[in-house]
Amino acid sequence: MPQVRIEKRLHRRRWLMVAVPLGSLMIALILITMLLVATGHPPVSTFRRLFDAAYFADGALTTSLISATPLAFTGLAAAVAFRMRLFNIGAEGQLYFGAIGATGIALLLHDQSTAVLIVAMVAAGAALGAAWGAIPGLLRAFLHTNEIITSLMLNYVAALVLNYLIFDSLSYWRDTSPAARVFPQGKVLADAATWPVLTLGSLGIPFGFLLAVAIAFGIWVLYTRTRFGFEAQVIGDSPRAARYAGMRTRRKIVAIMALSGGVAGVGGASQIGDFRHVLDVKGMEQPGYGYAGIVVAALARYNPFAVVLVAFLLGGLQNAGYALQGADFPSGLVGVMQGLILFAMLGGELLVQYKVTFSRRVARPHLEVEASG
Numbered sequence: 001m002p003q004v005r006i007e008k009r010l011h012r013r014r015w016l017m018v019a020v021p022l023g024s025l026m027i028a029l030i031l032i033t034m035l036l037v038a039t040g041h042p043p044v045s046t047f048r049r050l051f052d053a054a055y056f057a058d059g060a061l062t063t064s065l066i067s068a069t070p071l072a073f074t075g076l077a078a079a080v081a082f083r084m085r086l087f088n089i090g091a092e093g094q095l096y097f098g099a100i101g102a103t104g105i106a107l108l109l110h111d112q113s114t115a116v117l118i119v120a121m122v123a124a125g126a127a128l129g130a131a132w133g134a135i136p137g138l139l140r141a142f143l144h145t146n147e148i149i150t151s152l153m154l155n156y157v158a159a160l161v162l163n164y165l166i167f168d169s170l171s172y173w174r175d176t177s178p179a180a181r182v183f184p185q186g187k188v189l190a191d192a193a194t195w196p197v198l199t200l201g202s203l204g205i206p207f208g209f210l211l212a213v214a215i216a217f218g219i220w221v222l223y224t225r226t227r228f229g230f231e232a233q234v235i236g237d238s239p240r241a242a243r244y245a246g247m248r249t250r251r252k253i254v255a256i257m258a259l260s261g262g263v264a265g266v267g268g269a270s271q272i273g274d275f276r277h278v279l280d281v282k283g284m285e286q287p288g289y290g291y292a293g294i295v296v297a298a299l300a301r302y303n304p305f306a307v308v309l310v311a312f313l314l315g316g317l318q319n320a321g322y323a324l325q326g327a328d329f330p331s332g333l334v335g336v337m338q339g340l341i342l343f344a345m346l347g348g349e350l351l352v353q354y355k356v357t358f359s360r361r362v363a364r365p366h367l368e369v370e371a372s373g
Contacts, residue, residue, distance in 0.1 A: 005357045016352050024348030028341045035340070039333060046324075053323035054316035062204040068308075068315025069274065070095070072212035073267025074293025075300065075307040077133075080219055081260040082302050085236035086253065090136060090151030092290025093158030094261040097132045098125035098268025100162065103173055103186065103279045106193040106272070117193045121269045122211070129265015130258040132158065137257025141250040147257065159285060166281050173279050186279035195273035208270030212311075215263060216304035232256055264290065299345050301352075317341065 033043045054064055074091040081088035101124035109120055135154060139145035165171045167184045174180070175187045195207040223229035235242040235249050242249055271284060296314060300306035321334040 003358070006354050007357060008354055020348045020352050021345065024344045025341070027348075028344035031340045031344065032337050035333075035336065041329070041333075046329075049324060050320045054320035057323075058202065060316075060319065062202075064312065064316035064319045065205055065209050066275065066315075067318045068311040069206050069209045069212060069270055070267050070287070070289040071292055071296050071315055072209065072216075072308050072311035073270060074264055074289045075296030075311050076212065076215055076219060076293075076304055077260045077264035077267070077290075078294045078297035079300065079302040079304055079307050080263060081256055082297060083223060083236065084232045084252070084256045086137075086140070086256055086260075087148045088133065088136070088151050088257060088260045089148055089294065090133065090154050090158075090261070090290070091264040091267075091293050092288065093151075093155040094129040094132045094264035095268040095271070095290055096158040096162045096284065098129040098265025099272050099279060099284060100165065100173065100268070101125050101128035101265065102269035102272045103189065106189045107172065107187055110190040110193070112192065114192045114194070114196070117190075118195060118207075118273065121193065121273050122266055125265040125267075125269025125272075126262040127265070129268060130262035133261015133264070134254055134258040137254040140257070141253040151257075155290065162279075162281050162284070166279060186281075189272070189277045193273060194277060195270070206270070206274045208267075208274040211266065211270065213308055215266065216308050219263075219304040228252075228255075264293075295342055295346070298349060299342075301349070 029047075036043045036046050053060055055061060074095060077091040077094065078088055102121035105120045105124040106117055109117055112120070132154065133151075136145070136147040136150040139150050140147040165173045166186055170176060173186050175185050197207065198205040198210065223233065231242065231247050232252055234245070235247060235252050239249055267289070268284075272279065276283060292314070296307055296310050300310045317338055321331075321338055324334055325331045
């Protein structure tokens with residue numbers, strides 16, 4: 001009877017890096033076609049509507065970039081930590097704290113110029129996100145606590161803090177007007193706190209997306225051109241060898257988790273400066289940007305430039321999903337289509353990391369012992 005074994009690839013062939021994602025995408029399209037036929041939707045026209053809504057219709061590219069911006073930040077945050085074999089599942093909470101910090105400093109400096117406010121919002125968002133990300137880093141470095149559990153649990157704590165500031169207290173962030181006492185909401189920022197949009201013809205590129213591209217370049221430089229990045233990768237590959245070489249592993253763990261949280265915090269600042277202009281609790285909690293960023297980082301194999309590209313593709317997919325929803329196309333069907341694509345792509349990623357081998361079980365000959373009388 002044949003035996004099936006899953007073994008880690010010692011050497012990854014270059015053609016796999018291209019063939020497997022393309023094959024995974026083809027499998028996803030086949031599965032989606034079968035789903036559409038089974039539910040009575042014409043596949044060809046559905047795919048045409050999907051791509052038009054994502055990339056080709058008027059304003060589609062701009063909307064896709066808007067959807068991609070928070071995914072790029074949370075994906076970069078996850079990639080920063082994962083490259084050192086640290087699992088930061090807390091980008092959601094770090095994004096919340098980045099939004100809190102950016103909103104607070106924008107309200108405080110409301111009479112300043114746009115340039116000053118942008119710098120202050122980015123700095124405050126990064127600082128609070130880094131501080132929140134450093135907590136699981138400290139627990140991992142000094143108490144050997146699993147950062148997956150602590151960073152995940154801190155997401156719920158951050159959500160409670162966010163709700164408390166707007167709904168359960170008269171905080172600095174909450175609007176205190178008579179109408180807001182009945183329907184709690186955050187204070188609206190001054191017009192100067194609105195981040196600019198780069199316009200290229202009919203295409204509008206949010207400033208936050210450009211900032212994400214710049215951060216991706218900075219992460220690439222950090223990991224490929226600096227001693228800090230080299231040591232971080234050595235610690236991730238072999239902590240024992242890193243300690244033997246005299247590297248300060250505890251400091252690096254805290255620093256990487258703080259850096260990861262800082263990137264997510266800048267994403268929170270972008271949510272406020274680019275799109276919301278108010279600390280919108282429900283609007284920020286509903287999309288689940290932090291968890292989607294983990295998928296983005298995994299699909300991009302933790303390459304910062306690939307993270308931005310994958311975020312753009314998934315942002316287009318999300319945008320198309322919103323456009324397809326209607327009486328004849330339920331939201332659940334859109335969610336299943338998105339899930340099939342992500343599932344196929346992540347499944348293909350396993351084939352890049354591991355290989356499946358089949359071997360036949362060799363029957364052992366039975367030894368017969370003859371007894372002499």
